[in-house]
Amino acid sequence: MNKYVERLYNGIIKENPTFVLMLGMCPTLAVTSSAINGLGMGLSTTVVLVFANLLISIFRKKIPNGVRIPAFIVIVASLVTIVEFLLKAYIPVLSESLGVYIPLIVVNCIILGRAESFASKNEPVISIFDGLGMGLGFTLGLTIIGLIREILGAGTIFDAPVLTNIGYTPMTIFIMAPGAFLVLAFLVAGMNIIRKKMEEKGKPLAKPSGCITGGDCANCASAAGCTSPEKKEN
Amino acid sequence: MSDLYHVSSAPHVRAKDTTSRIMLYVIIAMLPASLFGIYNFGIRALLLILVTVASCVASEWIFNKIIHKKQTIGDLSAVVTGMILALNLPVNLPIWEAIVGGVFAIVIVKMLFGGLGQNFMNPALAARCFLLIAFAKDMTNFVTDTYTGATPLAAMRNGEAVNTMDMLIGRTAGTIGETSVIALIIGAIFMILMGVIDLRIPASYIVTFAVFMMLFGGHGVDANYITAQLCAGGLMFGAFFMATDYVTSPITPKGQILFGICCGIFTGIFRCFGANAEGVSFAIILSNILVPLLEKITVPNAFGVVKAKAAKGDK
Numbered sequence: 001m002n003k004y005v006e007r008l009y010n011g012i013i014k015e016n017p018t019f020v021l022m023l024g025m026c027p028t029l030a031v032t033s034s035a036i037n038g039l040g041m042g043l044s045t046t047v048v049l050v051f052a053n054l055l056i057s058i059f060r061k062k063i064p065n066g067v068r069i070p071a072f073i074v075i076v077a078s079l080v081t082i083v084e085f086l087l088k089a090y091i092p093v094l095s096e097s098l099g100v101y102i103p104l105i106v107v108n109c110i111i112l113g114r115a116e117s118f119a120s121k122n123e124p125v126i127s128i129f130d131g132l133g134m135g136l137g138f139t140l141g142l143t144i145i146g147l148i149r150e151i152l153g154a155g156t157i158f159d160a161p162v163l164t165n166i167g168y169t170p171m172t173i174f175i176m177a178p179g180a181f182l183v184l185a186f187l188v189a190g191m192n193i194i195r196k197k198m199e200e201k202g203k204p205l206a207k208p209s210g211c212i213t214g215g216d217c218a219n220c221a222s223a224a225g226c227t228s229p230e231k232k233e234n
Numbered sequence: 235m236s237d238l239y240h241v242s243s244a245p246h247v248r249a250k251d252t253t254s255r256i257m258l259y260v261i262i263a264m265l266p267a268s269l270f271g272i273y274n275f276g277i278r279a280l281l282l283i284l285v286t287v288a289s290c291v292a293s294e295w296i297f298n299k300i301i302h303k304k305q306t307i308g309d310l311s312a313v314v315t316g317m318i319l320a321l322n323l324p325v326n327l328p329i330w331e332a333i334v335g336g337v338f339a340i341v342i343v344k345m346l347f348g349g350l351g352q353n354f355m356n357p358a359l360a361a362r363c364f365l366l367i368a369f370a371k372d373m374t375n376f377v378t379d380t381y382t383g384a385t386p387l388a389a390m391r392n393g394e395a396v397n398t399m400d401m402l403i404g405r406t407a408g409t410i411g412e413t414s415v416i417a418l419i420i421g422a423i424f425m426i427l428m429g430v431i432d433l434r435i436p437a438s439y440i441v442t443f444a445v446f447m448m449l450f451g452g453h454g455v456d457a458n459y460i461t462a463q464l465c466a467g468g469l470m471f472g473a474f475f476m477a478t479d480y481v482t483s484p485i486t487p488k489g490q491i492l493f494g495i496c497c498g499i500f501t502g503i504f505r506c507f508g509a510n511a512e513g514v515s516f517a518i519i520l521s522n523i524l525v526p527l528l529e530k531i532t533v534p535n536a537f538g539v540v541k542a543k544a545a546k547g548d549k
Contacts, residue, residue: 169331171368178367182342 004129011133017110018141019191020205024110029180031101035158038146040094046135048079049111053119053131060120072115077106110134148183149174257310259430263421264317270417271410275325275378279410285329287316289336297345311350315339318358321411324376331369335361355522356482359515381407386466387511401465412468422474434490435483436473442498450506472514482522489532496521
């Protein structure tokens with residue numbers, strides 16, 4: 001497989017941030033009350049992720065190792081600010097419904113995780129594809145959750161009345177907080193079935209864990225307080 | 235005498251109580267309330283009870299089939315769950331919403347956590363709360379042909395006078411099974427006589443709630459108001475039939491009393507300061523979540539063992 005295509009496959013399927021790595025749960029649970037919100041959040045994150053990966057990859061040799069996390073955050077925060085202003089200017093409706101979760105992309109662990117584990121060690125072009133794959137995987141996850149919650153909780157799909165036309169009473173609980181947990185739980189349960197099948201076939205998916213560097217503990221900034229099951233004792 | 239001898243390891247003397255037998259007693263105990271509900275609200279109440287019970291039993295059967303587990307519907311616990319849920323529904327709830335409630339109770343709250351004995355909150359109550367949030371409009375629509383006014387609880391909240399006698403008999407608006415205090419008490423006495431429940435949880439629940447209402451109800455020690463609050467809504471049904479669920483209440487005696495106190499305080503808080511007039515369901519499932527902690531702090535001393543603290547004091 002072409003190494004660029006491999007990065008996309010890795011982000012969307014093999015290490016899907018939402019269903020496989022279980023990263024970025026805060027926006028996953030908070031903004032997916034409708035499909036359009038999920039899609040908007042996912043795409044905003046994707047844009048930040050792609051450019052953050054690109055910039056960090058370009059500057060990876062200039063950034064001193066000791067201050068790399070603050071440096072990453074400055075880059076990510078600048079990008080998020082740009083995205084936030086763009087959304088406010090051109091899609092104010094979406095900006096309003098996503099609210100504080102757009103600025104919070106800065107602390108999204110997927111972005112810092114990719115910066116730390118991939119972009120800071122790889123060439124710019126492949127880093128772009130890595131960011132794109134991860135971003136699309138995140139978008140896919142959020143859109144699926146948003147879609148299910150919107151259908152059950154409001155009876156609409158992308159705001160088009162589908163079920164309400166045929167006399168369906170929307171279950172409001174699904175667009176409220178408990179619905180997010182219920183839907184996510186079911187999707188992760190489904191994912192675990194797929195994971196089992198894949199393992200039987202000999203194509204294991206990544207393990208869900210808090211590990212952001214893929215087991216590279218020697219070069220990980222947060223190795224000291226790490227509780228991930230993948231942690232290697234040195 | 236001979237049937238007391240078993241050539242086996244302990245226990246040697248067994249009681250005849252089995253899960254299905256106890257569940258059967260609970261079902262019998264709920265019959266007066268169910269029958270009164272059907273008499274009070276009409277034949278649709280019967281339909282709703284049957285549909286909810288069928289939905290609970292069917293979803294347990296199908297779930298066990300799908301995950302290749304031994305069938306457990308014979309223990310009748312799904313029937314009990316279905317009945318409690320149905321008695322907690324307003325009579326005009328659309329049938330499919332009742333079915334959704336039954337499936338939610340059994341599949342999500344009970345079976346996914348490992349089946350009977352493993353569920354961390356009362357399945358019927360969790361399903362009722364789910365329905366209450368999911369279909370807020372249908373679940374709080376208590377208007378029927380006979381009753382067009384507000385439920386006694388809502389009326390009291392608005393400062394209107396209520397007829398306590400009607401509430402004792404059950405001639406009021408409300409969910410199918412909660413209105414008649416007399417029918418519920420008959421069922422409760424049956425369960426107590428049969429040894430299915432003891433008075434620790436219901437008594438501490440009701441007493442705590444009464445005290446709470448005296449302190450914070452805004453009417454002081456007003457016997458009429460307190461009685462009306464005790465008879466209104468799901469309090470009696472909750473105290474005797476739902477808070478006493480074996481799986482989701484503490485097993486230690488002290489823990490049971492604390493559990494009743496928690497239920498009483500939560501119910502009082504919800505009724506006095508909450509957005510809705512009723513809060514029994516939420517109060518009980520919240521207390522359900524506290525059960526592991528209550529059990530932890532009330533572990534009884536083993537026989538003959540001196541308390542660690544007392545031993546220290548002796549030195």
